[in-house]
Amino acid sequence: MVKDEVLKEVDKGNMLPLMEEFYTIQGEGFHKGTAAYFIRVGGCDVGCHWCDVKESWNAETHPPTAIQQITENAAKYSDTIVITGGEPLTWNMKPLTDALKAKNLKIHIETSGAYPLTGTWDWICLSPKKNKLPEGRIYDVAHELKVIVFNKHDLIFAEQEAAKTNKDCILYLQPEWSVRDKVVPMIVDYVMQNPKWKVSLQTHKYLNIP
Ligand SMILES: C[S@@+](CC[C@H](N)C(=O)[O-])C[C@H]1O[C@@H](n2cnc3c(N)ncnc32)[C@H](O)[C@@H]1O
Numbered sequence: 001m002v003k004d005e006v007l008k009e010v011d012k013g014n015m016l017p018l019m020e021e022f023y024t025i026q027g028e029g030f031h032k033g034t035a036a037y038f039i040r041v042g043g044c045d046v047g048c049h050w051c052d053v054k055e056s057w058n059a060e061t062h063p064p065t066a067i068q069q070i071t072e073n074a075a076k077y078s079d080t081i082v083i084t085g086g087e088p089l090t091w092n093m094k095p096l097t098d099a100l101k102a103k104n105l106k107i108h109i110e111t112s113g114a115y116p117l118t119g120t121w122d123w124i125c126l127s128p129k130k131n132k133l134p135e136g137r138i139y140d141v142a143h144e145l146k147v148i149v150f151n152k153h154d155l156i157f158a159e160q161e162a163a164k165t166n167k168d169c170i171l172y173l174q175p176e177w178s179v180r181d182k183v184v185p186m187i188v189d190y191v192m193q194n195p196k197w198k199v200s201l202q203t204h205k206y207l208n209i210p
C-alpha cells in the first residue's frame with residue numbers, strides 16, 4: 001500500500017500504529033491478577049512527565065498494522081483483551097472493537113479520556129490527566145476511575161474527577177511508580193479516611209512481568 005492509502009486507513013481506524021502486544025497478567029485496578037492479552041497502540045500527546053511508556057508517544061515510530069492481523073493474533077492468546085497505549089482514543093477504535101467482538105472477546109480499555117470515546121467496551125478504565133481533561137460521556141460509562149498520585153495535590157484532583165463519575169464507578173488511587181515510597185503512606189492514610197477510594201498498585205512491576 002502507498003503511504004497516502006495507509007494514512008487514510010489509519011484515519012478510519014482500519015489500521016493502527018502498533019507498538020507492542022503481549023500476553024500477561026493485568027497488573028492494575030479492578031481486574032488485577034487476571035490474565036489478558038495487551039495491545040499497545042502508539043500515539044499520545046497528553047505529555048504526562050512521569051509516563052512509564054514515553055516510547056509510545058510518537059505514532060510515526062510504530063508500524064501501521066491492519067486490525068484483521070491484530071485481531072486474529074490476539075484471539076489466539078486470551079478471551080480478555082486490553083487496549084492501551086499511548087492513548088488509544090487518539091484513533092477511531094470502532095473497527096478494532098467490532099473485529100474483536102466478532103470473535104466474542106472481552107475488550108477492556110486503558111484511557112486518559114483525552115479524546116472522544118469510540119468503540120464498544122466491556123470495561124473502561126478512565127485515568128484522567130490534569131493537562132488534558134476528559135470531556136463528555138466517558139464519565140457516565142467508565143467502570144473504574146484510576147487517578148495517579150504523584151503529590152498531595154493529586155488527591156484534590158482525584159476528588160474533582162470522582163465527582164464527575166457515575167454512581168457505579170469504582171474509585172482507585174494509584175501511586176506514581178517513581179515516588180511510590182513517598183506517596184504510598186499518604187494514599188494509605190487517605191483511603192482509610194475516605195473509604196470510597198481503593199488502592200491500586202502496579203503489581204506487574206512487583207512481579208517483574210510486562
Ligand atoms: C501508559 S497509560 C496508557 C493508557 C492511557 N494513555 C492512560 O494514560 O490511561 C496506562 C496506565 O498507566 C498509568 N501510568 C502511566 N505511567 C505511570 C506511572 N509512572 N506510575 C503509575 N501509573 C502510571 C496511566 O495513568 C494509565 O492508567
Ligand SMILES: Nc1nc2[nH]cc(C(=O)O)c2c(=O)[nH]1
Pocket residue numbers: 024025026027028084085110204209210
Ligand atoms: N501487566 C500490566 N498491566 C497493566 N495494566 C495497565 C497497563 C498499561 O500500560 O496500560 C499495564 C501494563 O503495561 N502491564
Ligand code: SF4
Pocket residue numbers: 044045046047048051052053054056085086087112129
Ligand atoms: S496519557 Fe497515558 S500514555 Fe499519554 S503520557 Fe499520560 S500516561 Fe503516558
Ligand SMILES: [Mg+2]
Pocket residue numbers: 052053
Ligand atoms: Mg503499563
